[in-house]
Amino acid sequence: MADLLVVGSIGLDNIETPSGQVAETLGGSAIYFSLAASLFGKVNLVGVVGEDFPEKHRALLAARGVNTEGLQVRPGRTFRWAGCYDDDLNTAHTLDTQLNVFAEFHPQLPEAYRDVPFVFLANIDPELQLEVLSQVRGARLRVLDTMNFWIERKRPQLLDAMRSVDVVLMNDGEVRQLAGTYNLISAARYVLTRGPRVLVIKKGEHGAVMFSEGGYFVAPAYPLAEVRDPTGAGDTFAGGFVGYLSQADEPDEAALRQAVVHGSVVASFTCQDFGVACLATLDRATVAQRYREFSEFTSFPRD
Amino acid sequence: MADLLVVGSIGLDNIETPSGQVAETLGGSAIYFSLAASLFGKVNLVGVVGEDFPEKHRALLAARGVNTEGLQVRPGRTFRWAGCYDDDLNTAHTLDTQLNVFAEFHPQLPEAYRDVPFVFLANIDPELQLEVLSQVRGARLRVLDTMNFWIERKRPQLLDAMRSVDVVLMNDGEVRQLAGTYNLISAARYVLTRGPRVLVIKKGEHGAVMFSEGGYFVAPAYPLAEVRDPTGAGDTFAGGFVGYLSQADEPDEAALRQAVVHGSVVASFTCQDFGVACLATLDRATVAQRYREFSEFTSFPRD
Secondary structure (H helix, E strand, C coil): CCCEEEECCCEEEEEEECCEEEEEEEECHHHHHHHHHCCCCCEEEEEEEECCCCHHHHHHHHHCCCEEEEEEEECCCCEEEEEEECCCCCCEEEEEEECHHHHHCCCCCCHHHCCCCEEEECCCCHHHHHHHHHHCCCCCEEEEECCHHHHHHCHHHHHHHHHCCCEEEEEHHHHHHHHCCCCHHHHHHHHHCCCCCEEEEECHHHCEEEEECCEEEEECCCCCCCCCCCCCHHHHHHHHHHHHHHCCCCCCHHHHHHHHHHHHHHHHHHHCCCCCCCHHHCCHHHHHHHHHHHHHHHCCCCC | CCCEEEECCCEEEEEEECCEEEEEEEECHHHHHHHHHCCCCCEEEEEEEECCCCHHHHHHHHHCCCEEEEEEEECCCCEEEEEEECCCCCCEEEEEEECHHHHHCCCCCCHHHCCCCEEEECCCCHHHHHHHHHHCCCCCEEEEECCHHHHHHCHHHHHHHHHCCCEEEEEHHHHHHHHCCCCHHHHHHHHHCCCCCEEEEECHHHCEEEEECCEEEEECCCCCCCCCCCCCHHHHHHHHHHHHHHCCCCCCHHHHHHHHHHHHHHHHHHHHCCCCCCHHHCCHHHHHHHHHHHHHHHCCCCC
16 A cells, blocks of 8 residues: 545535535545545645634544645635535536635645655646645656646646646546547547546546546446535545555556546545535445446446 | 337438538438348338438338338428537537428338337327337337427327337436436436336437346447537437347346447447448448447456
8 A cells, every 4th residue: 555645725615505505614625535545545635724724624634544744724714615506416606715825825745745656636726736746756656637727827837737747637628628629539639648648537427538548448427316515526536546546556557447436436425415524434345335336337248 | 130110200401510511311210220220130110201202212221121111102392300510519409390291290000010029119209109009019129219399298198108118218308307307316217117117318428328127227428539420329329229139139137238338339330420321331240349349448347
C-alpha cells in the first residue's frame, strides 16, 4: 500500500436537492477525495481552512486515517459554497461562493509529503497545480482534475499542468469544451497528444469512459433508485480511482479498468446521501460487494 | 432460425446533419428494423407505400431476403419526413412530415404472416399496434416501441398495447415521460408492473439498459469517431435485438443480454453513414467482429 497526496478545496456547503437540504456541511474536492481514497491507502491532505472550521470535521478526517499535517489554518472564514439541483440532478446551480481563506491559498507541502507516490491535483487553479508539481519528487502517478472555469480563464496554464501529469480526469462537458469538439473520441485524441497517457471522462449518471494506450474502456454508473445528492460524486470517483491504483501492483490496463470501476462504485455511495454522510462510514467490504454487482450487471456471454 | 414480423413506417427522408445531407433516401422504422433483423433471420414486412416508391428500394429489400408480401401499395405518394440535427447529434428536429398514404394505413397480415413467432411493433399508433396483435397467433415474443407523440395523445391505448407484449423498447426520455419520473429505476418499475417482462431503454450515445426478471444490464454504445447520421439508430437497435433473439435457443437472460449488445452493435453501423447506406451491405462477420470489440472494451477483472 502506497501513500496518496491530495491538494484541493475544503469547504462548508449549503446544498438543496429535490430530496431535501443541508447547511454548513463538510465539503470540497479534497475532502470527498480524501474520504474515498482513504478506503484504499493513507491520504495526505493539503488545503486551507479558516479559524471557524469545526473540530468535528477534523476528527472525522483523523478517524479515517487522513493526515492533516498539510492542512493550513488561516485567520478568517472557511471557503463556503451554496448550490441547488434541478429535478434531473445532472446540473449543479451555484447560488453563492465565498472564497474566504481559499482566495489566498498557496499549497505548501510538508517535507514528509514530497515523496508521496500517488498525487491528485483536484480542481483548483492550474497555477496552484503547477506549484504542487514543483514540490513533489518522483511521484509514480500524477492525476489532474479541472473544470470549465479554468478552461476558459487559464487555458495555457492548464495545458502546462496537463503536460506534467500521467492521468487527466474531466467530465464530458469539460473535455468537449477543452478540445472544441462534441465527439468524445476526437476530444480524447486532443488530450492524449498533450501529455497524459490516460484520460478518464466522467459522465455522471452515464458512468465513465477511459482512453489509454490500452484502448477504450466503458463503465456504467450504479443504478440508484434515489439520488439524494450528487455533490462531490466526481471527486469521490477520483478518490476511488487513484486510491485503488495506489494499492495495485502496477498501473497497467487491468488495474486502470478496476480503478475506474472502483471510482464509479464509491461515487455511487456519495450520491445516496447528502454531503459526506455515506462516505464517512463506508467500508471496503461494502465497496467490494458493489464491485461484484458491477461485474454482474455489465457482463454478457461472448458469442 | 425463426421468422420475424415487423409493422411500421416506410418513407422517403430528407436528412441534414453536420456531415452533409441526403434527399429522398429510403427510411422509416420498418425499413431500418427489416435491414438489421434480416442479418439474423427471415423478415416479413407489413407497411404501406405510394405509387412513387422507387423500384430500387424494393430490390434492396428483396436482396436482403425481406418478404414484402405484406407491403401495401396505395394510390398517392409515399410517406415523407425531413429532419436535421444539431452539432451534438442527439436531437432530431423535424422540418416536415407528409403522411400521404401512411395517413390511412391499416395493417393487414397475409395469412402466411400470422404464425410468425417474433413480432416487432415499430413506433406507430398504438391502435394499429393492437390491430396487429389481434391478427397474430401464438407469437413467441412480442416487442413494442413507441414515442412521445403517442404517450401524449393515446396513453390509454398505448398502455393497452403494452399489456399485450413481452418486451417494451423505448428511449430514456420517453420512458421518463410515460412514468412521470426522472429516475430510470422508478420508471422501469412503472413499466414492468404494466405487462411486459422486459424493458429495454435506448440511451443513444450512452448505450442501452435492460430491466428484466434477471435484473439489470447495461451496454454502452460503440464509440464512433464520426457519427454521420443517427437517423434510424433506434429502429436498427430493435432489429439487431429482436433479430438476435429469433435465432437464440431461448429468450433467457443470457440471450437477452447478447441481444442488447447486438442491438447496440448494429445501430452503430447505421450511425456511420446516411440513411441505410451502411446497413444495406452489412454482413454477419462484420457484426461478429464488432461484438467481440464490445466484449473487450466493457470487460474488467473481478477482484
